[in-house]
Amino acid sequence: MKLSGWGRYPTVECKTSSPRNEADLAGLVRSGQVIARGNGRSYGDSSLNSHMTIDMRRMSRMLAFDEASGQLTAEAGVLLADIISSFLPRGWFPAVTPGTKFVTVGGMIAADVHGKNHHSDGAFSTFLDWVDVLCSDGEIRRCSRDETPDLFEWTVGGMGLTGIIVRAAFRLRPVESGWIRQTTIPAENLAAAIDIFERSADSTYSVAWIDCLSTGASLGRSLVYLGEHAAHADLPRKQLQAPFQTPRKRKLTVPLDAPGFALNRWTVKAFNEVYYRAGRSKTGTQLVDWDTYFYPLDAILKWNRIYGRKGFAQFQCVIPLEQSKDGMQALLEAISAAGQGSFLSVLKRFGAQESRFSFPMEGYTLALDFPVNNRSLELMNRLDEITIAHGGRFYLAKDSRLKAETLAKSDTRVSDFREMRKSTSAAETFSSAQSDRLVL
Template sequence: MNDRAERLSGWGRYPVAECMITRPRNAEAVPPLLSHLPKAIARGNGRSYGDASLAPDATVDLRRLDHFIDFDRTSGCLTCEGGALLADIVDTMLPRGWFVPVTPGTKLVTVGGMIASDVHGKNHHVAGSFCDHVEWIDLAIGAGEVLRCSPGEHADLFAATCGGMGLTGVILRACFRLLRVESTAVRQRIVRAATLADAFEIFEASLDWTYSVAWIDCLAQGRHLGRSAIFLGEHALSDQLPPARQAAPLARHARRTKHVPFDFPAFVLSRPSVRLFNRLYYAAQRPGNAIVDIDPFFYPLDAVHDWNRIYGRPGFIQYQCVLPLAESEMGLTRLLREIAAVGEASFLAVLKRMGPASFGMLSFPMEGYTLALDFPANRGSFALLDRLDAITAEHGGHIYLAKDARAGATSFANGYARLDEFRAVRAHYGLDQHFASLLSRRLEI
């Protein structure tokens, strides 16, 4: 175990803070460590975008807690340490015919981070969030104490931890269910939507597809507002593969990767550049069916190492909100009009259909639609995002804490109805005395 001060940030590279970081060698070292630390926060692979895993006094790096502990081939339950990387789980279990039931858009995240953020994926409308598939967690809550939490044991702490952004303790171990698959491929369908209304119609007509997601042109205006390319998917059965792949349906295929070697200059993300990119990308998405590998379908950006450098040295902000189903079309129309009018560039804009709200007290999902966009971290973006916050609130929505780096305490509190319940659980277990982050202080959690 070693302590040292380091300058850290989330994946958005904004904000940057000097943190005293501690790296325990194993899970057994964490509970006694917490007894001697000031208010701490756990940090996995640093893939939350903002300041959720930053604590100047005590940031606990869990990447050494990356062991697999047990796998039950009958139930599909995998037990591992909280610092286990999703990429290692996929690389180990997929060739054996198992895949995670819910995955975010990158596999470079830890299991503990997935639980703390209660991540969702392209299948939330049918499978819920990741924590809906978690059987139990072992949680170090400070003062040397470890509690096993599940829907039937310390259920209040379990619900606070799932989506609780690390503010209830350090996730040492977790057990969760995997999904049986027959191949490493996805049966994909691409559908183009000329307008936002068309995109909604396609999503609602495609609810029987397990996976659905749309890339959306956030700079399109007028009659093109909300034009999108919608990607639908199902895990391919072995007999649906091309003949050449049917003999080894679970074989992995080498993936070419690229690297962003330097911070891009600002003009790369100018409005004309992104507008041109969006037009070309939309035109390139040819409607039709194809068999594609799991990696490009679920993790397209993982093929571009250090892609966060595209936004330049100041970093970027990812804004993700969710709106209730009844308010989604009107609210998203207003959001897209505001973004297109200002012209702040975002070429990574994603729209998804969400299912019912999750059980976690601070979990992000609710039934409706979620929009995620990236913006350069500059004064113009911050002013725009304040206006997007107001529109989101007016339509009964809220933002995603795992992506946030700048929201205010009032707008956050107004969007999360169970915040007082979360605070009460923290106080009941004494967690408010042991765990804090820059995010929790900024949002006055």
């Protein structure tokens, strides 16, 4: 079966199988090189293995919930969307969520995903109590910070390369409603945006949409969105009657591939202009439902088709705090000079995180996407260099095109990760097109 990540680049012919239980799964792991795949929302080739890609979506049972601590135990294939629809009506919300709810528990752990609250709460792993990992010897090991901690720490952010994540226990957060108090603050350039982030450290959620085609004095102009879970006291009477009931949104589907020329510097520039002006006119605080706030793109099913048949590549890096301003400035200058407008560009402040292999570190992260073509691939190589020059590193869940040397240069942890894979024999059993490309 031809498979790809969400970016639809690259596409690989893969053998697949969908195990229903541990015995099926153990059989597959004994059969040779494998990688687990969740809902296919990583952008590049992280969940592709031509020999055997294990589709975990049929291992999707919720196993236990502790009302006192909010701890949910679930199999790896459970979708975040299902967790929200089951538990939000009971007053619980994911403690950390990525920008789409169509991800699996296993995928969130493997990528150690972050949300708009990384600066205040850290990544998904902060709320992860334990993981059951099926290792290369066919044994399932329960690991946590106390029990087999090495396996736990490498598995978190380990891109499925330590073993198959079978099930896990993690905590949800109590919320009083399904509404978010959103504050929109326009920033006329990058420096202003960074100022707003630094002043908003107390906000639970913060994220900025950034116009990466603006130049000169407005380079990096942004709309910063702050958010808090609305408490009962924040709700008007109508919403207070059913605080977890939010309007059902109409879903749009992109019905076919847009032609490759649909997104170019002029269309993106025009879009950015309109979007920035519209946002500026709506500044201030308003109530937004959780789905609109956290998952705006989920409302447009198959939005990855707007980049056309050849697909698109994501670029996401983080630059450490002391170099963030210079680094972001250099990245944005390179992008706007190349005229390669990214349709969806996101800037976000990360808090500190100690980890063996997870992506986040204290600083600023920039996420961009580009249609796949020679010019944008060249531009992304430039962005790689700028990132490394400023001490930054890359998010593997987004990557489809980094070179092994580039990754190694960006992250001294790579050699330890390789060493661990060798010494635990994980390398003999678990691999992906990405791990082959990056020699992990």
